[in-house]
Amino acid sequence: MYAFEYLRAESLADAAKQLASKPDAKLLAGGHTLLPTMKLRLASPGALVDLGRVAELKGIDKSGNALVIGAMTTHAEAADSAVVKSSIPGLATLAGGIGDPHVRHRGTIGGSVANNDPSADYPAALMALDATIATNRREIKADAFFKGLFATALQDGEIITRISFPVPTKFAYAKFPNPASRYALVGVAVAQTAGAARVAVTGAGNNGVFRHAAMEAALGKAWSAAALNGIAADAKDMVSDIHGDAAYRAHLVGVMARRAVAAT
């Protein structure tokens, strides 16, 4: 790790101010992606602005027909939350399947979404649930937010404040873990909202999380695992690495999608 300056934000406005005050400052949430990267000397921000004390970023609420989760909510808090469990139980299950207990007690939904790791779990849920990402400046739909590998619509100085999930009629996420990292080798989130079906895939696509139009169409007609029979992903769009080549991932997209639907 290179030397850096540690700054602590006391409020959202303070965080924005501190972030703007240094050209190479970065936000620090749970630190479970950022700090390992810094330890490996792959990232070298000059300053870190710690969001740990920013009250506006905490909390889980039901607001109208939406579940709203503050950016600094840890995966463990989301997994254990009675509000999450009662409104979108599959989301609590997803949060409870991220990493291990250490990771779940440090890592946050805001950090995960901002990072947009192509193997992370949350982005699939946000896409499938048609979630809205609120920042200190605006609101962004998930479809417009995730822009490929580790890339998002966030601009410099923009801070995610909360994520708002319209409560669906059905939702489930099926994850096939990478045998080494236990991130998603393939993860498929399926959601049914008034009439429409949405399917989002993480871990597999060579341009990050994506929606699967053919599956959405099939599930729109009939919400059943069988409706997805014969539909996989196109291997040419898939990641290929030592843990799974494109053909295997393409196949797993189909299997995990059917399992997700079966779990709803």
Next chain:
Amino acid sequence: MSSTGSATGIGAPVRRKEDQRFITGKGRYTDDINRPGQTYAAFVRSPHAHANIKRIDTTAALNRPGCIAVFTGEDIARDKVGALFCGWMITSKDGSPMKAGTHPVLALGKVRYVGDHVALVVAETPAQAKDAAEAVSVEYEPLPAVADLATAQSPGQPQVQADAPNNTVYQWHLGDKAAVEAAFAQARHVTKIHLTNNRLIPNAIEPRAAIAEYDSGQDSFTLYTTSQNPHVIRLCLSAFIGIAPEHKLRVIAPDVGGGFGSKIFLYAEETASIWAAKKVGRAIKWTAERSESFLADAHGRDHMTTAELAVDGNGRILAMRVKTKANLGAYLSTFASSVPTYLYAPLLSGQYAIPAIYCEVDGVYTNTAPVDAYRGAGRPEATFVVERLVEVAARQTGHDPAEFRRKNFIQSFPHQTPVIMTYDAGNYAACLDKALELADYRGLSLRKAASERKGLKRGIGFSAYIEACGIAPSQAVGSLGAGVGLWESAEVRVNPTGSVEVLTGSHSHGQGHETTFAQLVSQRLGIPIEQVTVVHGDTDKVQFGMGTYGSRSGAVGMTAVYKAIDKVVVKAKKVAGFVLEVPEESVDFDEGIFSSKATNKTLTFPEIALQAYIAHKFTGAQLEPGLKEGAFHDPTNFTFPSGVHVCEVEIDPDTGTTRIDRWTAVDDFGTVVNPMIVEGQVHGGVAQGVGQALLENAHYDKTTGQLVTASFMDYAMPHAHDLPSIQIAMSSTPCPSNPLGIKGCGEAGAIAAPAAVINAITDALGHEDIAMPATPQAVWRAAQKSPARLAAE
């Protein structure tokens, strides 16, 4: 020696004495120790698998804040410091000695693997050392690399070591080739298989570390290091590297957090650090980062093998033929040469009466990290060959795999195999019977049908393993090329109040010696276990000893303690004779009490200890005061633990996931000192073996020689949920070659497990075409193939 049933003696599941300190964070590992004025080391490592070093410029590094010194290979060469070396000479078939190549402590002109040591940077803080290391500018001329074992010996491949043409270190063989060929010629059936024994990275929880210190007042060195054998490290640093004579060099291996073989060896980091400590005049600490452990700890396994079994019309094995290529990496590590030769081929007879065996092994250089002993060292590789061959042969000849094994088991002992070993004791059928019963082999077809109904494939796999532990008779290993003897030492010091210190040359890095060795003393001297302290891991405290590896601490190390206790008892009886005023020969010692038929007076062990030290009841002419004895134990044979492990898997053909549903382990470890610790050893061994079978694989890119699996993001370690609850039972025959009857248990699980898992997976799939690690992707792909138990090729 049988169990007395005493609460703390041999056979009692005594809670580990050392766990209080480990669990409460009071363990004292090398990195916990800090020396006054300590500096920190960082190593500049090669980013290339193979390159010439054109120029090293240290100016910028030396100008970095806190940087004290930068040393390169040339600085070390200028001081005439010896090179790292391999301590076991292997002779090729043609009589030529192995081509050992060179292994400079820091690279000289050339780097040979990613992570190779280029320069040592010493600075005031760890971060400053890393910063300065980054500022060392090295101009490389990259060379083509050879990282593929399959093709490394082909003509025209890049040469790793100039001394070893075609990257061949040796071409060794063992056994009677003509007899094997004759047997194959008349065989009714020949089974032939191709196996990969995948390369593993040891991953002890505690990374390697060292603190090197020079005391100019005493003109002596101290090295704290994460070692399984501190005396051997001292011997190497003294006799071969030339740091200092042994009496001027103290090596301390304090608490060590796991070794699995990887901490046997003398590495570049501690060697460079101890040399540099005198140069900078301050203590130097180095603690590996996990990334460094991945790159530069000695790796394990990495074989490619073709194996054949000749079987007659009655299902009896006639002969075995094995050809193995063993990847040894870019340099020969301390014991690298012995692992795929003398620790491998002599185990190829397994538990079976095989009339003729012939094995050829090529040791091969590649541009990868050195490969050396890793839990089991050679024996897991041998068991994988034998147990896959036997399984496939049974399937191909239409035999039940359990019965095929039973039919070929060795029945009487001693048994001379065609590959050096004389097995002394065992009852293989007894282990098998118990295993079949505990595993409910009879109920298998019902369970298979139940899985089938869920769309899953169930399979069962056996592994009837043998290992040779307790290494080893010194004369025997000497005749096979070992550079050292493999005895062990002990000293038993009785204090005047009757408490006891055991000084052992064995070293505990997770095995629980502080408990098990104390159990032996408690039982033999009839004193509470709390009255016994076990001292190890410091060359200034403990007499020369050989250390811990190859499951030798029980069979060899404890036997040395046993012999020292014998001498203590002889002396104590003499003291008792004087105190009880009876003839020495009439003194009995039992359960801590000295008595004699000649008197109704008795004395306890502490009372005799006190008498030995106050020396009031005898004169100096009659008896020496004090009570302290030492012993060296050189075993007369290896020990031969054996057992049968049964693995039952359920495969999801849709995803390729393998779930281990049941595991049964029936082991013959001879005398069990502490069943709780032994079960823990089996659990850990099985976990590592399952890791090898399903998950772990050190993957080098074949063309660039980059280590792709250089972190836990890509190197898959087994997690608790990958393992079932393991059913363990013992079926013991005592070992005849040591008085305790101990065989050893530390590696059994890692030896047995891979074949059990792969035999179960292939049973489930209905064909043999799957290699380790059987990852979900590999199993999914294999599940697409049609089941056909035809020839395995």
